[in-house]
Amino acid sequence: MTDSVAQLPQNVPSLSVARPNPVVSNGPVQWIRENLFSSWLNTAITLFIFYLLAQALPIALDWAILSATFSGADRDACTGGGACWLALTNRFSFLVYGFYPEGDRWRVDLAFVLGVAVFPLLFSRRIPKKYVVVYIGLLPLALWLVLNGGFGLPTVESHRFGGFMLTFYLAAISMCLSLPVAILLALGRQSKLPIIRWLATGYIEFIRSVPIITFLFMASLMAQLFLPAGVEVDQLFRVIAVMVFVSAVYKAEIIRGGIQGIPAGQVEAAKALGVGYWRTMAYIILPQALRNTVPALINNFIGVVKETSLVMIVGLLDLTGLAMATLESQEWVGLDLEVFIGISVIFFTINMVISRYGIFLERNIARMRN
Amino acid sequence: MSALYNERFRAYFIQAFALVAVIALFVALGHNAAVKLEQNGIASGFGFLNDTAGYQISMALIDYSASDTHWDAYLVGLLNTLLIAVLTIISATSVGLLVALGRLSSNWVLSRLCYCFLEYFRNVPILVHLFIIYGIVLILPPVRKSWTLFDSFYLSNRGFVMPKPGMETGFSFVILTFVAGIALAYLLARRSKETFNREGKRTSFLSVKILGLVLLPATVVFFALGAPLSWSIPVLKGFNLRGGLTLSPEFCALWLAGTIYYGAHISEVIRSGILAVSKGQREASIALGVSPIRTMMQVILPQAMRIIVPPMANYYVNITKNSALGIAIGYPDLMATTGGTSLNLTGQAIECLVMVMATYCFFNLLTALLMNYYNKKVSLVRN
Numbered sequence: 001m002t003d004s005v006a007q008l009p010q011n012v013p014s015l016s017v018a019r020p021n022p023v024v025s026n027g028p029v030q031w032i033r034e035n036l037f038s039s040w041l042n043t044a045i046t047l048f049i050f051y052l053l054a055q056a057l058p059i060a061l062d063w064a065i066l067s068a069t070f071s072g073a074d075r076d077a078c079t080g081g082g083a084c085w086l087a088l089t090n091r092f093s094f095l096v097y098g099f100y101p102e103g104d105r106w107r108v109d110l111a112f113v114l115g116v117a118v119f120p121l122l123f124s125r126r127i128p129k130k131y132v133v134v135y136i137g138l139l140p141l142a143l144w145l146v147l148n149g150g151f152g153l154p155t156v157e158s159h160r161f162g163g164f165m166l167t168f169y170l171a172a173i174s175m176c177l178s179l180p181v182a183i184l185l186a187l188g189r190q191s192k193l194p195i196i197r198w199l200a201t202g203y204i205e206f207i208r209s210v211p212i213i214t215f216l217f218m219a220s221l222m223a224q225l226f227l228p229a230g231v232e233v234d235q236l237f238r239v240i241a242v243m244v245f246v247s248a249v250y251k252a253e254i255i256r257g258g259i260q261g262i263p264a265g266q267v268e269a270a271k272a273l274g275v276g277y278w279r280t281m282a283y284i285i286l287p288q289a290l291r292n293t294v295p296a297l298i299n300n301f302i303g304v305v306k307e308t309s310l311v312m313i314v315g316l317l318d319l320t321g322l323a324m325a326t327l328e329s330q331e332w333v334g335l336d337l338e339v340f341i342g343i344s345v346i347f348f349t350i351n352m353v354i355s356r357y358g359i360f361l362e363r364n365i366a367r368m369r370n
Numbered sequence: 371m372s373a374l375y376n377e378r379f380r381a382y383f384i385q386a387f388a389l390v391a392v393i394a395l396f397v398a399l400g401h402n403a404a405v406k407l408e409q410n411g412i413a414s415g416f417g418f419l420n421d422t423a424g425y426q427i428s429m430a431l432i433d434y435s436a437s438d439t440h441w442d443a444y445l446v447g448l449l450n451t452l453l454i455a456v457l458t459i460i461s462a463t464s465v466g467l468l469v470a471l472g473r474l475s476s477n478w479v480l481s482r483l484c485y486c487f488l489e490y491f492r493n494v495p496i497l498v499h500l501f502i503i504y505g506i507v508l509i510l511p512p513v514r515k516s517w518t519l520f521d522s523f524y525l526s527n528r529g530f531v532m533p534k535p536g537m538e539t540g541f542s543f544v545i546l547t548f549v550a551g552i553a554l555a556y557l558l559a560r561r562s563k564e565t566f567n568r569e570g571k572r573t574s575f576l577s578v579k580i581l582g583l584v585l586l587p588a589t590v591v592f593f594a595l596g597a598p599l600s601w602s603i604p605v606l607k608g609f610n611l612r613g614g615l616t617l618s619p620e621f622c623a624l625w626l627a628g629t630i631y632y633g634a635h636i637s638e639v640i641r642s643g644i645l646a647v648s649k650g651q652r653e654a655s656i657a658l659g660v661s662p663i664r665t666m667m668q669v670i671l672p673q674a675m676r677i678i679v680p681p682m683a684n685y686y687v688n689i690t691k692n693s694a695l696g697i698a699i700g701y702p703d704l705m706a707t708t709g710g711t712s713l714n715l716t717g718q719a720i721e722c723l724v725m726v727m728a729t730y731c732f733f734n735l736l737t738a739l740l741m742n743y744y745n746k747k748v749s750l751v752r753n
Binding site for chain 1: 381384385386388389392399402403405406407475476477478479480483489490493494495496497498499501502504505506508509687691692694695697698705709719720723726727730731733734735738
């Protein structure tokens with residue numbers, strides 16, 4: 001070895017000669033050059049986008065804010081030539097609380113707080129997870145008691161539910177109630193018992209391939225046909241039932257993925273130790289599978305929130321339905337664009353916050369694992 | 371008693387119980403329905419399909435009038451559903467691919483812009499998109515003052531009107547030449563690919579094949595037969611446009627809403643698929659001197675397809691289902707004809723909804739079969 005080193009040719013330039021450092025600059029000019037004008041194509045794209053924005057933004061800004069009307073007694077106040085936001089601003093509390101009695105609106109606020117509290121609970125590490133599960137399990141009951149009445153609170157009929165409050169109520173209740181159904185379906189689809197597996201698979205595939213609107217129509221128009229004589233179920237319940245049993249299918253597929261992600265050795269170890277099927281699932285598999293699927297379930301929740309808008313087609317007055325009803329009134333007719341852009345901003349904000357939270361939680365879970 | 375602790379016995383017992391419970395549920399529901407139907411004097415069965423429908427449908431791809439049967443109405447609805455589904459699938463996939471590439475672009479403005487659009491379009495319910503677009507269509511100028519391009523394309527609050535091609539005798543020969551050209555080009559491409567795999571020599575080129583085998587013969591035949599194609603160009607007459615092909619506002623709104631909403635979702639699927647292809651593949655390809663575009667088309671995308679296709683198939687099924695949303699603005703799809711007007715007129719609620727559901731199930735199964743076939747074809751062969 002030493003020989004070969006000694007035989008190195010002498011004319012190789014020495015590595016120890018210092019060469020100048022490569023020019024690295026990371027000022028704003030360099031950033032702009034790299035990210036906006038790195039090639040002629042990039043330059044063209046950048047300039048084209050700037051041109052489009054310069055054309056569109058002033059018009060949009062002028063319409064939506066500068067020449068828009070935000071306050072006024074009635075529609076005659078809209079004289080600016082821009083957007084007329086009065087249909088939203090003047091009816092804001094109506095869009096949030098629907099037809100809920102004025103004096104009882106604190107109950108809706110309380111329900112909002114109860115629902116939103118799930119998110120910090122999911123994140124908290126100090127609170128044992130079983131309490132979180134119990135909380136989610138009891139949430140539909142709590143929302144029902146607070147909003148519908150009972151235990152001393154005066155009853156509010158469900159046909160007075162409307163607006164954002166109804167959207168929230170539908171999303172929260174169907175999310176919580178569909179989880180246990182979804183878990184059973186996921187277990188059924190993985191079951192070793194063929195009939196159980198076929199039933200679960202058939203149910204999942206059937207529901208997945210038919211539009212939810214079809215089921216909503218069935219629930220609102222045909223439920224009487226299938227129920228025994230004399231039995232009547234409130235329309236809100238029928239719609240919630242449809243949302244629960246339909247969205248459970250999508251959650252079941254997510255949870256199935258989570259269960260399949262758990263190494264098979266865990267089930268085998270539990271079986272070797274003599275732990276029964278239900279205990280294995282409840283104490284070993286599901287806690288891990290559910291924790292891993294929380295981000296995906298939060299994404300699914302965004303889907304549920306968006307799906308609630310479909311109930312307007314069968315005549316429930318959720319946020320979208322109430323917006324539609326607003327446009328049908330003489331005073332606000334023709335303001336479709338303003339009203340629905342306003343509604344879209346509300347949905348966007350809510351879903352964006354939830355999805356950011358999901359990403360945050362996902363990173364947190366990944367960090368915990370490492 | 372010990373039988374309860376026997377695992378095999380318990381398995382049989384649980385399955386039998388589940389089966390009996392499900393059957394009992396269906397029997398109970400069926401019994402209730404039968405009793406109610408008898409009370410209301412509605413005869414069940416699909417005989418009503420031969421009765422006269424008696425209602426107009428605003429958009430029909432086949433000849434249809436109110437004197438046709440409910441079965442014809444079903445076909446009209448089915449075709450409308452398929453039309454909007456196929457068009458939305460094509461446009462949403464294109465938009466999704468463009469937005470995904472834009473998001474991955476090194477151009478900061480482009481990628482941010484794509485991101486903003488994407489987040490807005492996928493976080494708002496498609497129904498709200500639908501109403502916003504419908505709202506925009508409604509504030510467009512009336513027909514008389516419609517925006518026009520070359521005096522043949524018109525955009526107004528009545529929809530979009532464009533020239534309509536009319537095939538005359540002999541045009542089928544052009545189509546035949548065209549299809550034969552594609553088939554020939556496909557066979558040649560397969561053979562040249564085999565040669566390429568065996569010998570590493572390129573024997574034919576795609577651009578040559580498209581020009582020489584598909585476009586050129588079709589054009590020659592087209593003109594040899596005296597251009598057997600007539601255009602019906604819309605003309606403004608009085609308060610209305612005559613002639614041309616009209617895309618109704620409902621159709622445009624549904625198509626556009628589906629395109630942006632599912633385009634946004636699909637772009638995320640494509641982007642995550644592209645990002646899942648290991649970075650080394652791209653670097654190796656660039657290091658070998660392959661151009662960035664060919665790297666994307668021939669190295670990255672084929673590998674990304676394996677990850678992209680299963681969720682994409684899911685979105686395609688969803689797009690097909692979502693034509694049912696047209697009922698909110700009055701697009702006459704399957705759900706609006708058979709599941710809506712026919713149902714209300716005949717009272718045959720169960721039969722109508724069974725038909726609607728069975729149709730949707732059929733297309734879902736078809737997609738699933740195609741996907742399984744594709745998955746088998748592209749999945750990695752592990753030796």
